[in-house]
Amino acid sequence: MAGGGFKRLRESLQRSREALSAEITSSLFDKLDAAAFERIEEALIMADLGAPATAEVVGRLEADVESGSVSEGPAVRERLVELLAGLAEVGELRLEADPGPAVVMVVGVNGTGKTTTIGKLALDLKQERGLDVVLAAADTYRAAAIEQLEAWAERAGTDIVRGSPGGDAGAVIFDAIEAAESRGADVVVADTAGRLHTHGNLMDELAKVRRVAAKRLEGAPHETLIVIDATTGQNGLRQAQAFADAVDVTGVVLTKLDGTAKGGIALAISRELQIPVKLIGVGEGIEDLRPFDSREFAEALVGE
Amino acid sequence: MFDQLSDRLQQSLSEVRSRGTLNEGDVEVAMREIRLALLEADVNFKVVKSFVASVKERCLGADVLESLDPGQQVVKIVNEELAALMGGASRDLAMASSGTTVILMAGLQGSGKTTACAKLAKLMAKDGKSVALVACDTQRPGAVEQLVTMGERAGADVYEQGTEPAPPEIAEWGLKRAREERKDVLVVDTAGRLHVDEELMDELAEIKKRTKPHDVLLVLDAMTGQDAVNVAEQFSEQAEFDGVLLTKLDGDARGGAALSVKAVTGKPILYASTGEKIEQLERFHPERMASRILGMGDVMSLIEKAEEVSDEKEAAELERKIRKQEFTLEDFLKQMRQVRKMGPLQNVLGLMPGMGKAMKQMRQADMDDGELDRLEAIILSMTPAERARPEMIDGSRRKRIAQGSGTTVTGVNQLVKQFAQMKKLMAQLAQGKMPDPQQLMKGMR
Numbered sequence: 001m002a003g004g005g006f007k008r009l010r011e012s013l014q015r016s017r018e019a020l021s022a023e024i025t026s027s028l029f030d031k032l033d034a035a036a037f038e039r040i041e042e043a044l045i046m047a048d049l050g051a052p053a054t055a056e057v058v059g060r061l062e063a064d065v066e067s068g069s070v071s072e073g074p075a076v077r078e079r080l081v082e083l084l085a086g087l088a089e090v091g092e093l094r095l096e097a098d099p100g101p102a103v104v105m106v107v108g109v110n111g112t113g114k115t116t117t118i119g120k121l122a123l124d125l126k127q128e129r130g131l132d133v134v135l136a137a138a139d140t141y142r143a144a145a146i147e148q149l150e151a152w153a154e155r156a157g158t159d160i161v162r163g164s165p166g167g168d169a170g171a172v173i174f175d176a177i178e179a180a181e182s183r184g185a186d187v188v189v190a191d192t193a194g195r196l197h198t199h200g201n202l203m204d205e206l207a208k209v210r211r212v213a214a215k216r217l218e219g220a221p222h223e224t225l226i227v228i229d230a231t232t233g234q235n236g237l238r239q240a241q242a243f244a245d246a247v248d249v250t251g252v253v254l255t256k257l258d259g260t261a262k263g264g265i266a267l268a269i270s271r272e273l274q275i276p277v278k279l280i281g282v283g284e285g286i287e288d289l290r291p292f293d294s295r296e297f298a299e300a301l302v303g304e
Numbered sequence: 305m306f307d308q309l310s311d312r313l314q315q316s317l318s319e320v321r322s323r324g325t326l327n328e329g330d331v332e333v334a335m336r337e338i339r340l341a342l343l344e345a346d347v348n349f350k351v352v353k354s355f356v357a358s359v360k361e362r363c364l365g366a367d368v369l370e371s372l373d374p375g376q377q378v379v380k381i382v383n384e385e386l387a388a389l390m391g392g393a394s395r396d397l398a399m400a401s402s403g404t405t406v407i408l409m410a411g412l413q414g415s416g417k418t419t420a421c422a423k424l425a426k427l428m429a430k431d432g433k434s435v436a437l438v439a440c441d442t443q444r445p446g447a448v449e450q451l452v453t454m455g456e457r458a459g460a461d462v463y464e465q466g467t468e469p470a471p472p473e474i475a476e477w478g479l480k481r482a483r484e485e486r487k488d489v490l491v492v493d494t495a496g497r498l499h500v501d502e503e504l505m506d507e508l509a510e511i512k513k514r515t516k517p518h519d520v521l522l523v524l525d526a527m528t529g530q531d532a533v534n535v536a537e538q539f540s541e542q543a544e545f546d547g548v549l550l551t552k553l554d555g556d557a558r559g560g561a562a563l564s565v566k567a568v569t570g571k572p573i574l575y576a577s578t579g580e581k582i583e584q585l586e587r588f589h590p591e592r593m594a595s596r597i598l599g600m601g602d603v604m605s606l607i608e609k610a611e612e613v614s615d616e617k618e619a620a621e622l623e624r625k626i627r628k629q630e631f632t633l634e635d636f637l638k639q640m641r642q643v644r645k646m647g648p649l650q651n652v653l654g655l656m657p658g659m660g661k662a663m664k665q666m667r668q669a670d671m672d673d674g675e676l677d678r679l680e681a682i683i684l685s686m687t688p689a690e691r692a693r694p695e696m697i698d699g700s701r702r703k704r705i706a707q708g709s710g711t712t713v714t715g716v717n718q719l720v721k722q723f724a725q726m727k728k729l730m731a732q733l734a735q736g737k738m739p740d741p742q743q744l745m746k747g748m749r
Binding site for chain 1: 528
């Protein structure tokens with residue numbers, strides 16, 4: 001992934017930080033009374049961290065202050081960052097497969113940014129890492145989803161295997177793996193139709209698509225990424241749980257962090273389900289898909 | 305998870321019942337539960353704070369202190385206050401007295417604008433109106449194609465000029481054409497945009513200026529979290545939207561964002577999208593949303609759905625049969641089909657109060673529509689006599705039925721056994737004894 005440097009994340013989280021620092025200011029940590037802890041609690045709830053994770057973090061912070069293990073304002077702030085970062089499980093994309101290609105399947109509810117994420121990922125894999133990528137346009141349901149991915153394939157200069165609208169998504173993945181194998185490509189990235197996790201029949205269909213990939217190539221899919229929109233509230237937990245049950249999710253991609261939403265739900269998912277966060281999307285540009293760094297994320301959440 | 309706020313409240317206030325009065329401490333406990341339930345439902349923190357304050361005030365009033373069941377009373381107050389906050393009845397779209405009515409759709413990326421445009425067109429076309437859609441999303445690749453395809457499905461004309469012209473130009477051109485073609489309604493689809501993207505928000509304002517829409521609808525994802533308030537405030541300030549169209553309500557999100565947006569902007573929620581199909585867009589019912597946010601089930605919707613598919617006389621006959629334990633597999637089949645007409649099983653159960661737990665168990669037990677298909681196949685492979693008196697099904701009959709339905713002897717066995725249990729449970733139910741839903745589900749398995 002386009003290396004290090006999280007300046008961009010900090011910049012794009014500027015707005016979040018401004019909003020948060022209205023709640024958390026450095027002076028807040030100087031006088032730690034009940035009201036101060038309440039303010040911290042509020043700030044975390046407003047960041048969509050959810051009540052259980054917020055209670056855990058603030059409870060531990062309070063205990064540390066009481067026991068005297070942290071006392072100074074800056075140290076308390078630092079401890080809060082540590083506790084928040086500690087909620088996240090961080091993971092890297094697994095792109096090694098022997099025999100290749102590595103298969104990455106991208107899933108999620110409607111409108112979280114799956115297709116856009118795949119477009120950016122394809123560009124990054126191809127142009128930054130020099131990998132040979134085949135896209136599988138397996139969202140055969142949404143009107144023009146195939147055209148949308150095709151536009152990205154063209155931009156990235158990658159091959160694309162497409163099905164027909166309303167066609168069998170499993171067959172598309174199957175063909176894409178076959179195409180990748182026959183020309184020795186490194187990675188297959190498969191788009192899938194957005195679906196609400198409550199629609200049992202659609203979840204079954206997704207599980208079937210995954211089985212088709214697994215049957216065609218041992219170890220596939222090597223990655224199954226769930227795309228979560230940063231504006232999502234506590235329902236994100238249910239989404240992640242349902243998709244994990246159906247297709248064994250290996251990582252979270254948190255998108256749309258360039259708005260005012262803070263994406264605390266990603267930490268809640270990580271904490272509750274032990275699914276690592278692997279990538280974040282911080283803008284519309286191709287370079288705006290980045291590896292997740294829990295420390296930077298927590299820093300950005302708490303602010304200066 | 306707070307599947308049943310009402311259960312939790314009654315539990316936390318159970319001691320009060322024996323004591324007979326509510327004191328401030330009790331109310332504090334209840335308010336904590338309410339606060340957590342609302343946060344769990346993604347109601348904005350600040351909205352929760354002021355809401356809980358007003359509920360608390362009412363709970364400390366005398367009528368509660370004297371009430372027989374304080375838990376229930378608190379639930380009632382919360383429900384009433386919530387319904388009041390959600391706003392009164394929803395209104396129709398503002399239609400022009402003559403000429404073309406213009407509706408402008410706006411929202412964040414991925415909130416479901418394009419789909420909502422087509423659904424709205426379908427809804428109005430059903431009312432006999434001629435509808436056109438104009439494609440002003442020149443940002444997202446494939447957005448124009450998507451609107452063209454979905455517009456066709458909705459039976460609406462789609463006006464498009466590709467992605468080259470500026471969106472305000474396309475919108476203005478679309479309006480001119482709609483007037484020339486004497487369309488009743490023009491729905492303007494726009495690109496998803498962040499509320500903090502000044503350039504795109506200015507563009508939206510420009511589209512608005514050029515088309516003078518009769519209604520601007522903010523398309524809002526029901527799963528939105530705390531940020532919904534920021535989004536709504538910005539869109540309200542810069543695009544002065546008139547109402548909200550809530551999408552993805554067919555999921556299991558409690559939809560607290562809807563409440564927050566109403567509380568902060570005062571704008572009503574007009575429509576809710578409740579499924580993948582193009583006709584699944586409904587008028588919004590604020591009072592039902594209140595119950596949903598509290599996790600109390602949407603009883604009204606359930607009753608309405610049931611009324612749509614059932615026949616009064618049949619229902620009375622069924623009740624008699626259940627009471628007398630004359631309920632047969634034939635009746636069971638009929639009932640099952642009727643329930644299924646109401647939609648996918650999980651949707652239907654999701655509307656029922658107290659079924660949250662049962663639904664989870666169903667998911668674990670794989671009790672889904674596929675399972676119902678199997679049950680149906682088994683019953684259809686039985687003779688009328690067997691359906692009326694399942695106890696006559698012996699070994700060889702079981703084998704025949706299993707073969708005929710493509711299932712197993714064990715499967716047939718299970719159905720027969722569980723049907724007997726279920727019959728008993730249902731008779732109890734009819735006599736007014738409410739069985740544990742868990743047991744009921746076991747009966748169904």
